[in-house]
Amino acid sequence: MIAAVAFYGGIDLGGTKIQAAILDGVGNVLGAARRATPTSGGPADVAAEMETALRDAAKAAEVEPSALAGVGVGSPGTIADGNVTSARNLPGWEGTFPLAQTLSDAFGCRVEVGNDVQVATDAEFKLGAGRLYDSLLGVFWGTGVGGGLILDGKPWLGRGGAGEIGHVVVEIDGARCTCGRLGCMEAYSGRASMEAYVRDLHERKGRKTDMFKLMREHERTRLTSGIWARALERGDKLAEHTLDRAVRALGAGVASVMNVIDVEGVVIGGGLGVRLGHPYAKRIAEAMQPHLFADQRPPHVHVAALGDLGGAIGASLLLSSAEAAS
């Protein structure tokens, strides 16, 4: 019997946007779509937007969701058996929600849920900027800052909680992080923390910025990666200052991790990482340099080659890789 060509869906559930894609079994994107992540409501509302995003991607790829060999999801939060608990940066998602079951019922196909950062790291490792390395650190610079580790070709998960690079301490008793702790790298460089910092300086301390005006003009409710990029293009001083501060924290935090794990490559992904691209990957590498113990052979620092789609592609690999291996 000749097997039919299998297509897979992938959904990346981020704090700002939901990205969906349809792929063949070797990582080629046949169609893609994105939706804004709801900022209110609860898990069911988020799942409904995920469904819409995947259906739009399937339409673009001219396939029926029910004909897919399966759909993979990269999600924040704690994941067990397709259930997602305490998903950070998502509305009303403190408890547990049966995400795999809900989406499987909607699409009529198998759904697997994995950790968002880990699937995106896996995608860059297998198909993207890290494909030439055996060991890799993925740094996903977006609403928060997540990290994914591949050591000797395999994801390193520790006891299940590895990769929380956003919560490496760069200043003891420093800025308050969205996680509630003090001095985390994410407290300076996560998009959510950066927005809170700018809002405080602008609204309470009168520092000038056009960022909130840009946000309204572009009908956004948050300072998205696109708003940050536009503000930089316009030479907005407060945006520049805040990004300088973010890069300084990323340099110290990523270099600290490199001093301990000493992997070959670093891939910078995430909404901000991809949007700000090569010039900022270069700036992060420069900010790492004074903190690297083995400074004569710094790791290679790359922008995520799969761009915005890396998370969705990695999510689809949850199914296609498993089948390829079986």
Add this chain to the structure above:
Amino acid sequence: MIAAVAFYGGIDLGGTKIQAAILDGVGNVLGAARRATPTSGGPADVAAEMETALRDAAKAAEVEPSALAGVGVGSPGTIADGNVTSARNLPGWEGTFPLAQTLSDAFGCRVEVGNDVQVATDAEFKLGAGRLYDSLLGVFWGTGVGGGLILDGKPWLGRGGAGEIGHVVVEIDGARCTCGRLGCMEAYSGRASMEAYVRDLHERKGRKTDMFKLMREHERTRLTSGIWARALERGDKLAEHTLDRAVRALGAGVASVMNVIDVEGVVIGGGLGVRLGHPYAKRIAEAMQPHLFADQRPPHVHVAALGDLGGAIGASLLLSSAEAAS
């Protein structure tokens, strides 16, 4: 043919002391001896003290060095083929010295040289406080602060430079480290940095302390771990303040690493770690807590069970483990 019982030598070359031991093939210590690490001269002088230490240990064990199945050495610096280059904290050791060959000629047996921190971590993993874990972080708190990683039962060396936990940044633009960089964990918690800090506060700023008096009384030229322990017993305020500052840095730095690698256990060794013992391992665990992302399940934090001899025992494993495996 019945094999003769094999004995092994192990030498731990530290910044303050040289510890030697004679062991049987399963890690039992038959004799031990220690010497102060020379503070002047060069590699040949250091090697001569190492030879004396090993001969003293062999005498205690009632064996001849030439009858040993081999001698393992744990050394700082960059190690390749038994040669040691740029050994930090050792006098005049900027260049390359053929340590294995020199000691092999002296003892008339095989000599292997490994990284000091990695062999000590390996000893704790195989025979000491980490023997029940699959993955482990060793933190060696002494003249400097070194780190060793065991992941899934195997040493993780990265590209050869992994484990430099002393140079995790805990304060961007913070205190000057002995490595020349700013804000490293070791700049607050390494014995050498702590001594420089105390000397500055005492000699230049008039802060009271009995530590230098204790040092002279005990005929030491440095504030050794023993001097620190005695100063604490006497309630020396400057010693307490400096150790509080060290523990705060260790808490932030070790927690940062845990947030990324999430291993089961942490073993605190090194001269200060062993000397200050359980109360300080507990204090470090408490100082880690506010920085741990998965704070509901902190890693287990232990004092190195092999104590001062861990490095020498680990060094001997360079030979006995290799033979057991062959």
